[in-house]
Amino acid sequence: MQVNSNGLTYNVEVCGEGFPLLPLHGFTGDSSTWTPFCPVWGKHSRLIIPDIVGHGQTELSEDINRYKMEAVAADLIFILDRLEIEKIDILGYSMGGRLALTIAILYPHRIRKLILESASPGLVTEEERIMRRMKDGELANFINEHGIEAFVDYWEAIPLFSSMDALPEPMKDRIRAQRLSNSSKGLMNSLLGMGTGAQPSWWEKLQLLSCEVLLVTGEKDEKFCRIAEKMQKYLKKASWIVINGCGHAIHVEQKEKFGTIVSDFL
Template sequence: MELLIDGVRYNIEVTGEGEPLLLLHGFTGSLKNWEFLIPIMGNQYKLIRVDIIGHGDTDKPLDHTRYSVQQVSKDLKSILDHLNIEKANILGYSMGGRLALSFACLYPEYVTKLILESASPGLESSEQRQLRIQQDENLAGRIMNEGVASFVDYWESILLFASQKKLSIEEKQFIKQQRLANSKIGLANSLRGMGTGIQPSWWQELSKLSFPVLLLTGELDEKFCVIAGRMQKLIKQCEWQVITNAGHAVHVEDRRMFGKIVSEFLNS
């Protein structure tokens, strides 16, 4: 399904029946990242998978300000309105988790339950934000200058994804092909418009969340375990699960456990 939302053509797939579950992938990903959930959850939930702006078959605008989490959260609201969905469960991973949290802070009336996998509320100090904006701009420039293939080689080598080296050759190839399918401008502008530095800090908003929240992290991802520990103390109705022998992308490294935990949380 394609929807034109405020000048941007979004690619969306809706499968299954039941309570809505909006699924938001990470940076360099696509809605295909969530295909494994269809046989696990499609008989209980209406799975709404979205190619986030700049990714997959959704448009890649040249103006990086169109990628801001505020603007894209508004797009998600319009998508739910178009589908006649008044409230949904929201699940986001990494960049998609930051977007999911942004949406939940901006449009809490649309959220039934929130699931954040390896996600951050953003950076608290202006110094941290400025440093990260510059780092993301450098990375965006690298993508534009060297191309997607060179960037993907670099991206797969960073410490954040070290635990994915244990995946099968087929799984690694599937992830790589998805990453390589991206465009230079889509990835570069995602960093410029939706990066951790440029997005608002939502730390002060966490205590206002009035719906159940599940935080998921892999035990090998120390940075995001520390962030989740801080977040749990601030969110009223919060459950935090740490998955053993997994890193940043729990849904890739332990799909069975991921599906089980998410299903149990939504059914509780």
């Protein structure tokens, strides 16, 4: 389904019945990240699955401001309004987790439950954010100069995704094909507008969240395990689950277990 939000046309997949669930994919992903979970989660939730701007079939914008975290959060709230959905559960993975947290902080009255998979509230200091913006700018230039295939080669080789090397070849091929289906311009603008260095730090806002929060991390993803441990101390109603034997992309590496954990929490 195509939904116009503030002048930008979003691609949104819908499945299932029940209380609305907004699943948000990670960088280089798209709505197909979550459609395999429709048979499971669709039994208890109505899934509203967008292609986040810069990804999938959602319209590209030349305006970098349309990729900023707060602007995308506003777009998604507008889409929910168009669909006459008042309150939701949100699930966000990595970049999508940062976006989910942004929505929960800016629109707390719209959130029932929040699930963050391998996600962070951003970087604490402005110095860290400046350094990250520089790195993301370099990555955007790399995409511009070398093309999306060279970038995906680089992206798949970063240590964050090393545990995915053990996945079956057909699965890795599908993930690669999906990543390559994105546009160079979309990924460049996403890096510059929605990168960790470009977003506000939400660390000091975590204590304001009153909804139930589930943090999920993979045992091999030590960085995000440390972040989740720290986040749990700030959140009022948070639980944290560590999944053994996997890294950053838990929903891929341990699909059935992840699906059950989400269903149980919701």
